[in-house]
Amino acid sequence: MLQIPFIRENRETTLAGLRKRNFADADTTVDQLLALDQQRRDTQKELDDKLARANAIAKEIGALMKAGDKAGAEAAKAETSALKVSTKELGETLALLEEQVQNLLVTIPNLPHSSVPAGRSADDNEVVLEHGVIPVLHEGAKPHWELIQGFGPNGTALIDFELGNKISGAGFPVYRGKGARIQRAMINFFLDRALEAGYMEVQPPIVINEASGFGTGQLPDKEGQMYYATEDKLYLIPTAEVPITNLYRDVIVAENDLPIKNTGYTPCFRREAGSWGAHVRGLNRLHQFDKVELVRVEKPENSYAALEEMSLHVQKLLQDLELPYRVLRLCGGDMGFVSALTYDMEVWSAAQGRWLEVSSVSNFETYQANRLKLRYRVEGKTQLLHTLNGSALALPRILASILENNQFLTDEGKIAIRVPKVLVPYCGFELFD
């Protein structure tokens, strides 16, 4: 969340940023927040003064009792009882004000970076670059949900949605045979690349508590989008970002340990409530999927260089997978709640004839760090760090694109699918056939 002193001192900048996001009632919200905060500070001042007086009297009484002056002690007690009533009241008022400030503050999204274009929807995103050649497929090329039929063991589906339906429900596919092996290959390939780039691998828990959900901003914003185990009050992670970033919740990092570069593979779980539509067939949208995530903690002055580095890292993966892609700079209206700048990487899915988002790389600046209380020391004073993360990469749509883009007709007139060269050493086969 944003820091109140910042908003107080930069009211116009704050408002301009919120407007770029099309945040409704920016003026009213900010002014209400500042008014509440002023009230809060006044109340605290009044309370502090009374507490200071009460503390002084308590000490006096202690001294009087020691000296054996009972009458003096009793006289001093009289004044404190009046103070007690008002400090209790003030304390309650203060707690209420703090809660109101907090409740309002968490509804305010992060401010966009200056390079973020104005805009309302995905149509207003800026295409930063396109790379690669859009493949031209043979006659009768199929989208992946048709293509997968028959490529599994004994003529079954490579990715079995029906079977997953039986085990769990829609959006929980079963990968079998080469389908499972290509998944494992991608995970290892992505992790190896991250290690080469200097990231440290972690295996975090894949269920998280409420404090962690709050720390990275999923709560209260995305409450209904996470699976929740009521018995133990734990959420299934929607992304490894949550547990890995929360490793640094309530931490003051030693300057020598910066930057922090972590990577981790985890399954991800998303309820995707209300987001199913025409375009979400097959692997395009799942309730459970696998992802390798990059998480970084950076000094403020380095965070945008780190973001560019992460973007290039993801692009190199896509290049090596031989997939045509484009990079988008998300507009104010399409950016996530906590982000200051987000690049989306989209891969061309040839048989579907559309771009699929496969990675999202973001700089959150101090927005998450403020919730996490993630800081380091600058000349003896604590200062918030910047957090960043990015998918490198999410598997399902990558697999969908590989299957679709690499399909070809064999000499016998059958469809086969070529495995990208970089993955062959990892999966141990060159063709789906």
Next chain:
RNA sequence: AGAGAGAUGGCAGAGUGGUCGAUUGCGACGGUCUUGAAAACCGUUGACUGUUACAGGUCCGGGGGUUCGAAUCCCUCUCUCUCUGCCA
């Protein structure tokens, strides 16, 4: 799941009603000594809030209560550990 114990500063670990934000040790940082290092010695070393700056205030797992005064007493919640049971 049953029984018991516990939660204090980066870590270890004192403190059971009155200058305790907290003894001490380790660690870290600065200094003396040294060619350099180690050792030894001296000093510094929590966070939040707040003020132009002082001051002031809050925090000993969370919340509530008793008291003029709570790390210390009471209630409650959460979590951790040990033993037993079950189990990859």
